[in-house]
Amino acid sequence: MSKPTTGTVRLQKFLADAGLASRRKAEEIIQSGRVKVNGLVVKELGTKVTPGRDLVVVDGQPVERAGQRRYILLYKPPGCVTTLSDPQGRPTARGYLSGVEERVFPVGRLDYDAEGALLFTDDGELANRLAHPRYGHRRVYLVKTKGVPDEGALRRMVEGVRLEDGPAKALSAEIHEKVETNTWIKIVVGEGRFHLVKRLCESVGLPVLRLYRPEFGGITVARLRPGHWRDLTPEEVQVMRAAVGMEGGEPGRTAMAHELPKAGRRHGHGPPPQAARHAGTRRPGHAGDQRAFEENNPPSGKPRRSDRPERKEPTGRAGRPERTPPSSRTGRVERPSRPGRPPRRGR
Numbered sequence: 001m002s003k004p005t006t007g008t009v010r011l012q013k014f015l016a017d018a019g020l021a022s023r024r025k026a027e028e029i030i031q032s033g034r035v036k037v038n039g040l041v042v043k044e045l046g047t048k049v050t051p052g053r054d055l056v057v058v059d060g061q062p063v064e065r066a067g068q069r070r071y072i073l074l075y076k077p078p079g080c081v082t083t084l085s086d087p088q089g090r091p092t093a094r095g096y097l098s099g100v101e102e103r104v105f106p107v108g109r110l111d112y113d114a115e116g117a118l119l120f121t122d123d124g125e126l127a128n129r130l131a132h133p134r135y136g137h138r139r140v141y142l143v144k145t146k147g148v149p150d151e152g153a154l155r156r157m158v159e160g161v162r163l164e165d166g167p168a169k170a171l172s173a174e175i176h177e178k179v180e181t182n183t184w185i186k187i188v189v190g191e192g193r194f195h196l197v198k199r200l201c202e203s204v205g206l207p208v209l210r211l212y213r214p215e216f217g218g219i220t221v222a223r224l225r226p227g228h229w230r231d232l233t234p235e236e237v238q239v240m241r242a243a244v245g246m247e248g249g250e251p252g253r254t255a256m257a258h259e260l261p262k263a264g265r266r267h268g269h270g271p272p273p274q275a276a277r278h279a280g281t282r283r284p285g286h287a288g289d290q291r292a293f294e295e296n297n298p299p300s301g302k303p304r305r306s307d308r309p310e311r312k313e314p315t316g317r318a319g320r321p322e323r324t325p326p327s328s329r330t331g332r333v334e335r336p337s338r339p340g341r342p343p344r345r346g347r
Contacts, residue, residue: 016124077226079271116213144210
């Protein structure tokens with residue numbers, strides 16, 4: 001528990017700082033009547049509380065300000081929802097965070113069939129700033145589309161199009177990579193509107209075959225397989241907070257990654273099983289680290305190198321004993337060639 005403070009804060013900010021939910025979700029919890037302050041139900045968003053003095057209870061459980069924060073980057077695979085629970089019983093992204101006991105929540109969302117970087121944290125203030133367009137957080141996506149897109153289509157996305165919920169545009173749209181008969185397009189947007197990237201592409205006639213977010217807040221999913229996660233380093237957290245005006249930084253200075261990792265290969269259908277490994281906080285930087293990372297994070301179904309049995313030298317083909325020549329077998333004598341006839345040539 002952190003030290004009590006003498007200042008008052010808004011109730012939704014207090015709940016977000018406690019790691020209960022993002023600030024927007026905290027507002028919904030308050031308006032639904034699930035919050036009590038000093039024994040009284042509070043539904044008004046403007047209510048202020050004094051941390052360390054007022055008793056705040058949500059669903060019968062007291063809420064305290066969190067101490068040390070948790071920041072987790074997950075490579076969300078396709079075939080799972082971003083919400084913490086799903087009434088339809090579909091897999092959730094939270095289910096891949098095995099061993100995480102903190103009450104973390106996702107920042108923003110990725111579509112059910114989308115994949116890539118997804119941040120989980122209990123830092124409500126950071127989550128609010130990353131989600132609000134006012135703080136200039138830019139979102140980078142790679143879209144796989146059929147054929148080679150027309151330059152005019154990419155230009156129309158940047159100039160702006162009208163969608164059913166109002167005008168929208170991309171900050172940039174350019175060809176990233178051409179692969180066989182398809183093309184990866186790099187699209188950068190400044191807001192997290194529902195299905196925004198898909199609708200931008202569809203509005204200019206570009207079919208979306210695959211949607212991938214290679215980085216979030218300048219932190220990429222390099223060396224992470226779909227369904228795996230790792231903790232952010234203190235340096236990464238500081239950079240991310242400074243990019244949205246925290247830690248003395250200036251809002252709108254999000255540092256996008258220079259090299260974007262490619263999307264993971266898809267094997268079979270559906271998301272990977274929810275028994276993801278923790279990739280660790282140390283990122284492999286040289287050959288020794290890379291080998292250790294690969295040993296601790298083998299592909300699904302493949303045992304670790306340390307768990308593999310020792311290989312034995314085979315005695316013959318497929319482990320069978322060497323075959324003896326026909327002349328040495330019991331009861332069989334090699335037939336001599338007929339006199340006067342030349343020996344048979346090998347085929």
